[in-house]
Amino acid sequence: MIFFRPRYLANLFFLLVFLFPQAYLWATPVNRIDIVPPSMKIINERYHYSPAVRAGDTLYVAGQVGRDADMKVVIGKEAQLVQAFENLKTVLEAASAGFDDVVEIVTYHTDMRDLALVVEVKDRYFKDRYPTWTGVGVTSLSTPGLEFEIKATAYLGE
Numbered sequence: 001m002i003f004f005r006p007r008y009l010a011n012l013f014f015l016l017v018f019l020f021p022q023a024y025l026w027a028t029p030v031n032r033i034d035i036v037p038p039s040m041k042i043i044n045e046r047y048h049y050s051p052a053v054r055a056g057d058t059l060y061v062a063g064q065v066g067r068d069a070d071m072k073v074v075i076g077k078e079a080q081l082v083q084a085f086e087n088l089k090t091v092l093e094a095a096s097a098g099f100d101d102v103v104e105i106v107t108y109h110t111d112m113r114d115l116a117l118v119v120e121v122k123d124r125y126f127k128d129r130y131p132t133w134t135g136v137g138v139t140s141l142s143t144p145g146l147e148f149e150i151k152a153t154a155y156l157g158e
Contacts (some may be wrong), residue, residue, distance in 0.1 A: 030056045037094040039069045051091045057157035059095050063108065063149040065141065073145040077114060080138045081121040084150050089125070092154065094117075101154040102131045108149040112137040118148070 035052035036044045044050060052061040064087040066080025067073055074083045077150060094096055115135060122133075131152070141149050 013086060026049045033042060035059070035091060035095045037090050039090060042071065048141060052095055054095055054156065059092075059097055059101070059152075059154040059156055061088060061091050061152040061154065063151045064091065065143070065146050065149050067143070067146075068156045073143060075145075077147055078121065080146070081118060081148050082124075084148055085121060085125050088150055088152060092152075095154070095156070097154050097156055098127045099125050099127075101156055102126070102152050103155050104132045104134075104153040106136060108136050108138045108151075110138060110140060110147045114147070 031054075033054040034044075034050040035054060036050055040051045041131070049062060051064075052059055062085045065073075066083040067087070068083060074080045089099070092101070105122075107122075109115070109118065118135065121132075142149070
């Protein structure tokens with residue numbers, strides 16, 4: 001049982017760091033920053049979640065929907081999609097990011113027949129670099145009248 005003495009474990013750790021320098025990153029705490037744009041402060045206060053969280057070089061963006069700054073659902077499918085992407089843009093900008101930094105989106109749809117419209121609107125925002133994309137059909141979203149939701153992950157490293 002000599003191996004389990006604290007001194008030997010410390011030596012093993014330093015040996016691993018020497019052999020595998022990236023192993024040190026596993027032991028490094030990740031800095032977490034909540035991203036709450038001023039126009040979305042009400043969401044944070046009322047529903048107790050952050051529109052986005054940056055953990056290290058990764059930005060996790062909560063689902064953005066077609067609601068305006070007054071928390072009213074935008075009427076019309078295309079207008080709702082545009083508003084959802086504009087809300088995503090607001091969150092990205094608050095984190096000093098842009099659409100080129102987005103590596104993944106997940107879209108939720110109450111009617112999958114609207115996929116062509118989603119592609120059309122999405123392409124207005126993603127012009128040069130395309131993220132991975134998963135479209136999911138759902139029966140409803142968090143608020144009556146919502147038809148789309150966009151969740152995103154962005155990489156903010158070098």
